[in-house]
Amino acid sequence: MDMMLRIGELVLKCMLIVSLFFIIPYIVGCLPVIRWKWQKPGVASAIVFGTVLLWGIFLLIALPCTLWWGKFKGLLVLVAMAWGLCAAASLMLLKQELLAPLRALVQRMRQPALLPIMVLACMLVMTAVPVFLEHQDADDATYVALVTGVVQTDTLYGHSPYTGASLDQDGARRPWRVGWQRILAPFPLLVACYAKMSGLHPAIMSHTVLPGVLIPLAFMVYSLLARTFFPDPEDHWIFLLIMCTALAFGGFSAWSTGSFLLLRIWQGKALLAAIFLPLLFLLLVQEQAQGLRGEHWCALTAVTMAAVMTTIMTSVFVPLLLAAFCLWQIWRTRRFGQSLILALAGSPAMAQGIAYHILK
Numbered sequence: 001m002d003m004m005l006r007i008g009e010l011v012l013k014c015m016l017i018v019s020l021f022f023i024i025p026y027i028v029g030c031l032p033v034i035r036w037k038w039q040k041p042g043v044a045s046a047i048v049f050g051t052v053l054l055w056g057i058f059l060l061i062a063l064p065c066t067l068w069w070g071k072f073k074g075l076l077v078l079v080a081m082a083w084g085l086c087a088a089a090s091l092m093l094l095k096q097e098l099l100a101p102l103r104a105l106v107q108r109m110r111q112p113a114l115l116p117i118m119v120l121a122c123m124l125v126m127t128a129v130p131v132f133l134e135h136q137d138a139d140d141a142t143y144v145a146l147v148t149g150v151v152q153t154d155t156l157y158g159h160s161p162y163t164g165a166s167l168d169q170d171g172a173r174r175p176w177r178v179g180w181q182r183i184l185a186p187f188p189l190l191v192a193c194y195a196k197m198s199g200l201h202p203a204i205m206s207h208t209v210l211p212g213v214l215i216p217l218a219f220m221v222y223s224l225l226a227r228t229f230f231p232d233p234e235d236h237w238i239f240l241l242i243m244c245t246a247l248a249f250g251g252f253s254a255w256s257t258g259s260f261l262l263l264r265i266w267q268g269k270a271l272l273a274a275i276f277l278p279l280l281f282l283l284l285v286q287e288q289a290q291g292l293r294g295e296h297w298c299a300l301t302a303v304t305m306a307a308v309m310t311t312i313m314t315s316v317f318v319p320l321l322l323a324a325f326c327l328w329q330i331w332r333t334r335r336f337g338q339s340l341i342l343a344l345a346g347s348p349a350m351a352q353g354i355a356y357h358i359l360k
Contacts, residue, residue, distance in 0.1 A: 025050030056305035115237035130211035187268035268310035276307035300345035315353025
């Protein structure tokens with residue numbers, strides 16, 4: 001009986017994980033992909049941009065909750081309500097259109113080929129290594145301990161991740177004692193919400209679940225890059241195979257994208273390097289090819305907000321990337337107005353940087 005209960009609990013938690021990281025983002029992401037034309041409709045693009053929207057919404061909720069409320073359960077309830085409303089709105093607005101990308105994916109899967117099988121096998125191996133093997137010495141005292149403290153104490157940055165001591169011993173809330181970089185980039189709180197929603201310990205969520213879902217998410221972004229740069233579908237898989245090879249042999253440095261993606265993807269800076277900067281680059285390339293449109297600008301702003309949620313380093317790298325493209329656009333078209341509008345898409349990152357330097 002105990003074994004059956006444990007198996008049932010494991011199955012339930014797996015279903016929750018799949019729902020949180022794939023099904024709900026897919027449902028939410030179909031709205032901007034299908035209706036708002038942020039990207040060509042597809043399962044990968046829906047999951048990617050659904051995750052972007054959900055994480056951007058989380059940022060808007062987490063900032064005021066951290067500064068003025070301070071209770072983790074309150075944040076959890078608000079996030080669950082907001083995400084549920086987004087999913088419900090997408091279901092009501094799209095209805096049968098939600099199934100179109102899935103039907104297209106099933107149709108393509110009926111025609112198996114060698115290259116897709118090789119790429120998927122490489123991706124599975126690269127995902128399985130951090131999921132099933134142990135990795136140490138990755139700043140867990142800062143990242144995982146911070147998430148654990150949030151879940152265990154029901155406070156938002158109320159305890160030191162190094163000692164566990166309360167930071168509010170005199171009664172007054174001072175969440176900034178843990179560092180403004182944690183408040184302005186509340187990715188640890190997102191991990192805490194995922195851990196609480198799925199019923200898993202934060203360490204298990206960080207070391208086992210997040211690599212299993214974020215590495216495939218990164219490859220979804222790379223597949224969108226392949227679709228943009230290479231018209232031939234066969235070239236998509238060649239590009240992804242090259243990416244697998246480059247990432248697998250990225251251990252030459254602790255700071256390479258392969259090292260961040262495959263060894264410590266549960267850290268916000270790894271998400272910025274492996275997912276959000278490539279995604280921003282993709283949108284900027286599409287903007288250069290198709291011209292600045294409203295849907296492009298909205299997608300860029302949403303991706304910037306999601307990137308801001310992950311790490312304070314967003315305030316440096318995203319404005320630099322946007323500035324480079326704006327200068328290129330000014331030199332190419334001599335149109336300063338469009339470049340200024342494009343630069344405004346990075347305003348969340350610039351606001352994050354300005355706030356950090358004022359408050360730290």
